[in-house]
Amino acid sequence: MLPEDEAQAAISLVRSLSGKLGTIGLDAHDAASHLNDVAKQFERQEAQFQRLRASAEAMVEANKQIDRATETAHATAESAHAALETSRQTISQAIARRTNLLAINATIEANDGLGNAVIQVLKNKNVKAKTIPTTGQDATLDGMVNVLTDYQCGSVYKAVYLEAQDAVALATVLRAGATPPSGLVNGTTSPPSGVTGNQQPASLLVPIWVNKANMEATVIKDKFVPAAQLCTGSYASACSAAGITG
Numbered sequence: 001m002l003p004e005d006e007a008q009a010a011i012s013l014v015r016s017l018s019g020k021l022g023t024i025g026l027d028a029h030d031a032a033s034h035l036n037d038v039a040k041q042f043e044r045q046e047a048q049f050q051r052l053r054a055s056a057e058a059m060v061e062a063n064k065q066i067d068r069a070t071e072t073a074h075a076t077a078e079s080a081h082a083a084l085e086t087s088r089q090t091i092s093q094a095i096a097r098r099t100n101l102l103a104i105n106a107t108i109e110a111n112d113g114l115g116n117a118v119i120q121v122l123k124n125k126n127v128k129a130k131t132i133p134t135t136g137q138d139a140t141l142d143g144m145v146n147v148l149t150d151y152q153c154g155s156v157y158k159a160v161y162l163e164a165q166d167a168v169a170l171a172t173v174l175r176a177g178a179t180p181p182s183g184l185v186n187g188t189t190s191p192p193s194g195v196t197g198n199q200q201p202a203s204l205l206v207p208i209w210v211n212k213a214n215m216e217a218t219v220i221k222d223k224f225v226p227a228a229q230l231c232t233g234s235y236a237s238a239c240s241a242a243g244i245t246g
């Protein structure tokens with residue numbers, strides 16, 4: 001047996017160790033619980049990250065689809081435009097093949113595009129400017145080039161900004177429930193012959209016949225046709241001769 005003082009010391013040591021072990025056990029339990037909470041929080045963050053990642057990937061794929069659709073639309077529009085130009089040229093060439101050009105002294109075209117197609121046929125047949133007059137409508141860049149080079153007599157110009165002003169004024173009056181003044185509604189329009197419908201009041205503007213003499217004061221002044229695009233290369237001298245400075 002141990003002496004009494006040594007026994008008491010041993011008992012005190014055991015009690016001390018027991019207390020410390022108990023504290024360690026509690027600390028370990030708390031640490032394990034905390035780690036478990038951290039793990040659950042990490043899992044929630046990981047799940048949220050995966051959802052965000054999936055959403056981002058879906059947005060990227062949607063943008064790719066939009067880009068592909070846009071490219072397809074552009075390609076379709078360009079193809080349609082090319083087909084239209086080819087059709088115009090084919091029609092003009094067919095007319096030229098079946099007609100003796102020397103028997104024609106003038107042509108009338110519905111727009112500048114058709115006029116340009118005819119002019120290209122004339123050029124291919126070595127027909128010089130001022131030989132066979134042509135006409136056009138819409139005052140396009142090609143049309144103005146042909147007017148400057150004396151292949152086209154002129155083109156019908158309908159100022160878009162004037163049409164827009166009239167449309168806005170008319171819409172504003174009608175929206176207010178008022179009657180449009182006679183200065184705004186100055187005419188009528190009727191369905192074409194053979195088409196059912198009623199005569200309707202209309203706001204009619206006066207188109208302008210554009211030629212070399214008034215090109216500077218009309219389409220160039222309105223910036224409908226940019227002088228920088230028209231008066232380039234070999235056309236610069238023609239612009240100068242027509243008094244076009246831009």
